[in-house]
Structures are given as structure tokens and as C-alpha cells.
Amino acid sequence: MAIHPEIAKILATLPAPDGSPLNPEAMRAHEESMVAPLEERLPLHSVEDLTLQTSAGQVPVRIYTPVEAETYGLLVYFHGGAFFLGSLDTHDHVARSLARETGHKVISVGYRRAPEAAFPAGLEDCYGVVRWAAGQGQRLGWDGKNLAIAGDSSGGTFVAAVAAKAHDDGFAGITHQVLFYPSLDLDFDVDRYASLRENAEGYGLETAGLKPFNSFYLESGADPADPLVSPIKREDLSGLPPALVITAEYDPLRDEGELYGYRLKEAGVDATVSRYAGSNHGFVQNFSWIPEFHRAFRETGDFLKRD
Template sequence: MPVHPEIKKILDSIPQSDSKPKIIPEEHRKMFDAPVLPVEKRVQVYSVEEKTIPTSEAEIPVRIYTPKEADSFPLLMYFHGGAFFSGNLESHDEVVRPICMESGYKVISVDYRLAPEHPFPAALEDCYNVTKWATEHKDELKWDGKTLAVAGDSSGGNLVAAVSIMARDKKEYSITKQVLYYPSLDLDFSEFRYPSLVKNGKGYFVESNQLAEYNSFYLLGNVDTNHPLVSPIREENLNNLPAALVITAEYDPMRDEGELFAEKLKKCGVHVETKRYEGATHGFLGKFTHLVEYKDVYKRTADFLSSK
């Protein structure tokens, strides 16, 4: 289907140019980190708590969302998007709130360290270590001790997949489910291997010819983009990973790598649910989930998280 008319209005308002300005992380953060809705218009949550988690690498701020009063909760860790160099607790607050309330999970949103100040593997270490901290503070969090999910969008989806692989291999804790929203799973842009990088490469917010520069901040120091913790789609052994929900968008340059990852997981015996949102672009959570065509993404997430 065509791009959703409400999304097209925004796309048409963006000045088009063949030359792209150099990406300056500090400037990009100012633009990206601004939430769409004021707090009073966001989904209301029973309680929201700010906390700082000590890890072996750094002190990591988190925001803990509790959906209701209860004796125990399933737990979900949320890793925000932003190409590893932008995004924070506030930028994704309006995404995390409906996930919490629809699913009934207690959600911990992780404000991991950002590139280029902290390149790979800082973000991954932070997400892994804060998840480990959560499992070690069961009583404090009222965690049920059984259900531990991880979720994230875009680069956060990359971190979800990588943390799931690490947790399987290190065996320090067990993740039960993973949710990947339009994930960025292949950081090697030396060639465009996925048709969606070409078909959706220009004019849909995220442009393929800028992806290498976006990710260059995370990949400082000659990082091997074939490493499966950098590009999880390169992991050959996907056995025994958590059940996955993979959400993609029709007009996203990264659509095909997300859908290919889902197929690879299925071939390794992992339970996978997928949904491509037609007419949508990369980053539609929060920005366009008020539209009737996309508002069910949170219920879909909740249904997946509650399924056996």
C-alpha cells in the first residue's frame, strides 16, 4: 500500500536535498530526544521510578514502570533506539508506557552509554549488565523470577538480539522472550545486500546512504561488523534463543534484515511471530501509533508476551 497519508504529510514537509549534512551527534540528539507528547497526554502508568544502577563499567540510569499494585510481576527490559548515539529515557517514554500498561509487565528502560563517547561494546555491556542486576534484585523489583523479556527498537533491537545471544552463551540468567521493533541487525554497509535498502533507501526519514555514518560512531576502533554481537544477523547458531516477536515497517530500509532474521530464527527452531506494518516507516512507534492502522502494535506485543 502507499505510505500512510498522515506519514506522507510529514515526509512532504521535509526539504529534499541531494547533499546530506554531516551528522553531529550533539545536534542530532537535541532533535531526536524531543518526545512527541507532553507527559499529561501520554499513557498513564501506576508508578514511574528513576534509579541509577551500579555496574562494573558505569553507573547506568534507568526508569522503572510499574503497571499496577501486585505481589509480583513479569519483567521486561527496554533498550531504546537512536543509532547508538542518541535517545534516552525521555525520548522513548511514550513508547514504554503503553507496553507496560498493555502487557502488565514491570518495565525497566535502560539509559545505556552512547557513542561516540562510548563506542561498542559499551551499550551492549550496559544493557546486559543492567539486565543481570535486575535478576539479582528479585525482591526489590517484585519480579516473579520466571518471566524475563527484552525489547527494543531500531538499534535497540540490535541490542535485544545481542543481549539474548550473550545471555544464552554466558548462562548467567535466562531470557524468555525478545521483541524487536524494526531492528538494525546488520551494521556492514559496504554493500546493500537487502532489497529494502535500495527500494526504501531515500525519502522515508531514514536514508540508506547515511546508515554507515550513523553507525560509524558506535563502530570506532576498527570494529568487525561481521561479529555477531555487532551484527546479530551474522550469528550462525541461533538455536535455543528466546521466542521472538519481530515487527517491521513496509517503507523501512532495514525491513528485510529484520524479516530475514526472523526466518533464520524459525529455521533454528525458535518460536517467532512477525508482523509487517503496511504504509509505515522506520520509527513509527510513538510518532504514529495514534493512527488506527498502527495502534494495535502494543496489544500485539502484549499478546505475544502473555502467550505460552
């Protein structure tokens, strides 16, 4: 189907890329300026900001409790932003919707970003928070069942990498992984996946922009050949947690996400690949107010209910 008309309206207003160098500080400031005021955000039982002491050091988090209850499943969330953008605030609405639609207590991670923090700082922060959550069940009101991880775009990269690190460390506590239009191959050879050419221009995220947007991360020491940087390069995917991979029809990264899901299945992992027709990269963050795309949160909730 064609790109959703509401998305098309927004895309028509975007200026064409002019090739100017990216300015992280200015781009972050612009993102933060778009954050909705607190009174306009989805209300939940409680939202609490904390700084945790983890194996990676101190990490800021925001904990979302959807309703008052005795126990909860836990969902640790890693925001997107090409490893240098995004924050607890810019993705606050995503975490709130995840909490509301899944019924889980959501722990959103304010991990260190490139270029200020070199690889693997952000990844270690995410992993450290997952291990912290696993050891804080009583404090968090954990029901002892689900300890899920979820992330969008580069946050999806961290989901796959954290799941792999946990497996290799012998930590079996992660029960589910949810990847929204993940970036799983940071080798940006345009002939590697058909979607890099099919969706190269005109849909928000453009194939030509992938290399410069990810350059801050790669120049900080992240090697695209490393499976913790490009998780699709991991040879053995067996033993990883059940996965839900949600992709967007008009996304240059669509095919690598779907291939990863299919490879998980081939390795014996319970994996579901769900493509959202008419959507583009970033739709969970940017267009979840459209009912067809808000469904991604409900699909996540349904996935977390599966045994």
C-alpha cells in the same frame, strides 16, 4: 499498500538530506526539545528513575509500573537511535505504552552512547541491567515468569546481542525477545537486501544515511563482522529465546529483520515475523498514535502471554 497517509503528510515536510556532517549534540538537543511535558504523558501507577550498580558499572534506568499489583512480569527495554541518539526521555512514551499494553513492569535502560562511549559500553550496560533485574525479583515484585527484552531499531540490535550473550554465558533467564524494525547487519552493502534499494529514498530513514548515522558506533570500535554488532552474522541461532520481530513495509532494514526471524525459525526457535503494512522505520516511536501502529504494543502483550 501505500505508505499511511498520516505518515506521508509528515514525510512531505522533511527537508532533503544535504550531505552535511552529523552533529550529535545538536541532534540530541532537537530530539529532547520534542519530548512531551510530563502532564501530557500516558499515566501509570508509578514511574521511578534509579541509577543501578550493575556488572557494567552504574547505569541509569526508568522503571514503569503499569498498575498496582502484587507481582509483575518484567520487560527490559533498549531505546533506538543509531547508538548515538535516543534517551530515557525521548522514548518515554514507548516504554509507557509497553507497560500499559503488556501489563509488565518495564525497565528502560539509559545506556552509554557513541561516540563518547566506545563499543561495547552500551551493550554491556543493557546486558548488565538484564542480569541485575534477574537478581532483583523480590525488590521488583517479579512473578518469576517472564523476563523479556525489547528494543527498537539499534535497540533491537542490542536485544539480539544481549540474547546471544546470555546464551553463551549459560544465563537462561531471558524468556522472550521483541525486536521492532531492528538493525541487524551493519555491513551496508546495498545489494545485500532488496529493501535497501526498494525503500532507499523518501521514507524517512534512507539507505544513503545508514553509514553516516552508524559511523559513530562503528568508529568507536564496533566491527560489522562481529555477531554482537551485526547479530544476523551469528552462525548458530539455536537455543535463543522465543522472538517477535516486527518490521515496517517501507523500511530499508525490513529484509534483514525478516531474514533474522526466518533464520531463528530454521534454528528451532519459536519466532514470529510481523510486517506492518503502510509503515516506515521508526513507526513505534513516531507514529504509535495511529491505531493501526499502536497495535504493535498489543501484539507484544499477546506474544508475552504465550507459554
